[in-house]
Amino acid sequence: MSDLTQFLRRDLPASIVVFLIAIPLSLGIAAASGAPLLAGLVAAVVGGIVAGALGGAPLQVSGPAAGLTVIVAGAVADFGFAGTAAVVALAGIVQILLGVSRLGRAALALSPAVVHGMLAGIGLVIALSQVHVLLGGAPQSSAWANLRDLPAQIVEHHSLSAALGLLTIAVLILWPRFVKVSLLPAALVAVVGVTVLAHVTGADVTRVKLPEEPLAELITPVWPDAPLRQITVAVLTIALVASVESLLSAVAVDRMHDGPRARLNKELIGQGAANTVSGLLGGLPVTGVIVRSSTNVAAGARTRASAIMHGVWVAAFVLLCAGLLERIPMAVLAAVLIVVGLRLIDLGQIRTYARHRELPTYLVTAIGVVAVDLLTGVALGMVTAAAMILWRLTRCEIQTVEQAPGQWSVNIAGTCAFIESARLTREFGAIPPGQEVEVELHLDYLDHGAFETIKNWAETYEKGGGTVRIREVHDSWFHQATSGRLGSNKSTPRLIGSWSRWQGLNHQRRDAMAAGIAEFERSVAPMVRPHLATLAREGQSPEQLFITCADSRVVPNLITASGPGDLFCVRNVGNLVPPHRPAPDHRSRPAAGDTSVGAAIEYAVDVLGVTTITVCGHSGCGAVRALMSGAAPPGSALGDWLGLSGVHFTDVDDEQRCCTDNVLQQLANLRTYPVVQAAEAAGRLRITGMYFDIAEALMHQVDPVLGTHRPLHTPAA
Incomplete structure (x- = not known):
């Protein structure tokens, strides 16, 4: 598919879908932030075009985000919107510096429970404030004040705006359940439908107000009239929260498609550039937004052209059709924000954190954001997360069970430190004397104090007539301590x-x-x-025939992270594929040479129906060295076998190149087999060569034309 065809069939329709979602969300977020409505639209345009063009996550869509609403509202209250725009521009510069410093992945070190707790708290703050707008009132200065005044607001008489808002919420909730059309997102249907209803009925309600000449009304940023410390805190807060939200969104979007992976440092630079431009043009801060990004992927986008074009559509609509936007009732936007805010409180995430025992971190962060402010909530969440880590690091599970009369089992798992000594002594003391006791250790760490407790008890118990057997699983902390090497453990999982x-x-x-x-x-x-x-x-149905060397250092299932049923393997000295040599007729014996490899090839292609054959060489191959030096003379079994390779080296002084030459020759030999020729011609078989660097534990792809090799996967920036 050509680039133009792909754009017309995939990216262009997707950009229109995202554009239709972006308009109401951008207006609503601006309203909830206390900013001019035009600022939300500016951020949508800049996020789409600038972040879309410069970012490192091609399918991510950026724009104003609900997660920054509380922060922006506070900045607007402290600095005014012109000052807030300057803060946004400075935050973008900080993000660029973070990306240039290659600190993109460091932002992901923040506990997800803290991040999602923060978003849940922000979502609740947004919903509490916008409920007042929907009911015909005005939001208060804090979440607590909004919650306190909510009962009185509910019992008061409400205007037609409240009915329009409630109808909008109903459409937002019910539409996705009954209509599965991606081109008609719920937010678009709700806003357009209720707006048309309000227009037809002539409802006298407060509506969106935009400048008559949007380009002339762009707000120019000014340096905030506030202490430098306060400005610095605001800049860093916006920069860090926007960065974390964007990078988490980019990682989530990566799981939704099989295209290029996100380059996080580049994405951070792109987000920073977008925020700087947005601030200079008087727009809201920009982040990668998971709602728009997931919609973009679901709508079929394949490249960054979709995100860029969605920004172009927003700009064109604002400049040419602003009158249509001014028909939208403000209560409708409030309803959209209520639903968006409540959806930031994800019940699935709450259940996940409960299972992983991280719910306290999530709840403390969310409650802190609602009850105090965002920075306090995040700080409390981080303290809680650190406290729980410390608690887990100093905690172990101990189970004492009588397996049979006279036989006891003690299972100790986790981190066993000196503070558990009293508990260990109590558990061991509950075992009657003179029994057979097996102590099974599943330990991440064992310190000297806990080791002495176990060792002294075992010695004392055996002197009293009992039997103690200590068995370790996965690691060997106790045995190392017994031999005086505790603390030098460099464990390797037994599976590898x-x-x-x-x-x-x-x-x-x-x-x-x-x-x-x-x-x-x-x-x-x-x-x-x-x-x-x-x-x-059910039998085997592997996807690959994997031909590699018999070298004990090359473990196919390990280096391909595959399991039972994935690979049909052929291993021999030098990963050779002797050329196919047909017999003169079916009654004759095959020509001299080895037929076991040919039998495996025919079985894999004709019977198992593999779709790929890989020939994998490796560094330091003894067979290649023997071919280079002539160390295996003809007449010996090894010499006769290596003579079937047919390889001619381009540079006998370059061992790596010789290993690659060998792989290329075996690929050529592979194509002499009729079953391979037929399957490849039919388009149902792919043949590839690889080279495994043992010292670097890195797989390389062999270029069939140049004869060179390069890493199969370049680590993300």
Whole structure:
């Protein structure tokens, strides 16, 4: 599909859908922020065009965000809107500096429970203030005041505006449940429908008011008349909150599509540029917005052209059709903001944090934002998160169970530190003397005090006639402490660690295979048994034939993060594919050479229907070195086998290039097989070459034309 065709079929329709959502949301956010309505539209235009063009997340759509409403409202109250515009421009410069300093990922270090708690608190503040607007009143200066005055506001007589607002809320809630048309988003239907109703009935209600000449009415920023410390706090607050919200949104959008991944530092620079321009033009602060971005992806966008064009549509509509916007009742925008604010309180997230025991952090942050202010709420949330981390780090789970008469099991999991010594002593003391006791340790950390407690109890218990066996799972803290090496632990998960790595630490090397099988059956088999049972019942259907070297350092399932049923593997010395040599007729024996590789190729393509064949070489390959030096003479089994490779090296002094040459030759040999030729010609088989750098643990793609290789995946900035 050409770029123009893709734009017309994918990006252009998506940009129109996002534009239709952006108009009402931008107006509503500006109203809730106490800013001129035009400022919200300016931010939508700048967010779409500037952030869309310069950002590092191509499918993310930026604009004014509900998450910054409370902060902007406070800035407007303190500095006036012209001063707030200057603060926004300065915040953009801070974001650019953060991106240039490559601190994009550092913003994601903030606990998600704090971020989502902050957004929930902001959403509640927005909803409480806009309820008063919907009911015909005016919002108060704080969330507490809005909550306090809400009962009185409810019982008072309400105008037609309240009915229009309630109708808008009903449409916003019910429309998505009954109508599944992406081109007709609920916000657009609600705002347009109720506005038309108000116009037809001639309702006398307060409506949107925009300048007659928008370009002439753009607000010029001025330096705020306030102490430098207060200005600095406002700048940093907007910069940091906007950055975190944008980056979290970019990461979330990445999970919704299979296109290019977000480059977070570049995205931060793009967001900073957009905020600087928005501030200079008198607009609200800009962030990446998950609602618009997810709509953009769902509508079929493929490139950043969609985000950019949505900004162009907003600008054109404001300049050419401002009169239509001025027919929208303010109560309708208040209703939109109420629903948007309440949707920031995500019940699914609350359940998730409850399961992960992070609900206190979420609730403390949200309550702090509502009861005090945003910075206090975030600070309280971070303190709570740190306190819970410390509590978890110094906490372990201890279970003492009588397995059978005379046999006891003690399971200790987590972090076992000296402050648990009294609890350990109490648990051990509950075991009757003279029993067989197995102590199973699932430890992330064991300090010397807790080690001494366990060791002293075990020695004392055995002197009293009992038996104690201490068994460690995954790590070897206790055995290291016994040998005087506590604190030097550099654990390797057993699923990826070699036998010598984890069995050597536990002095169990006499039968490595048996110990490895026992560990598999104990800890891994229960997890994979359901999947293996399905494969046993339904048979295998791997996607790839993976041909690689027999070198013990190359582990196909490890370096491809694959599992049972994913790869059909062929391993041999040098990852060779001997050329296909057809016999003269079906009664003759095959020509000299190896047929096992050919049998695997034919079975994989014709029977299993694999869609990809990969030949994977690796660094430091002994077979390639033997071919380079001629160390395997003809007549030996190794020499005869390597003679089937057919490889000719372009530079015998460059070992890496020779390994790559070998991969390219095996790809050529692979294409001599009729089954491969037929499948590739039919478009149902792809052939690729790879090179694994063992020292760097990095996979490279082999260029079939240049004969070079490059990393398959470049880490995101």
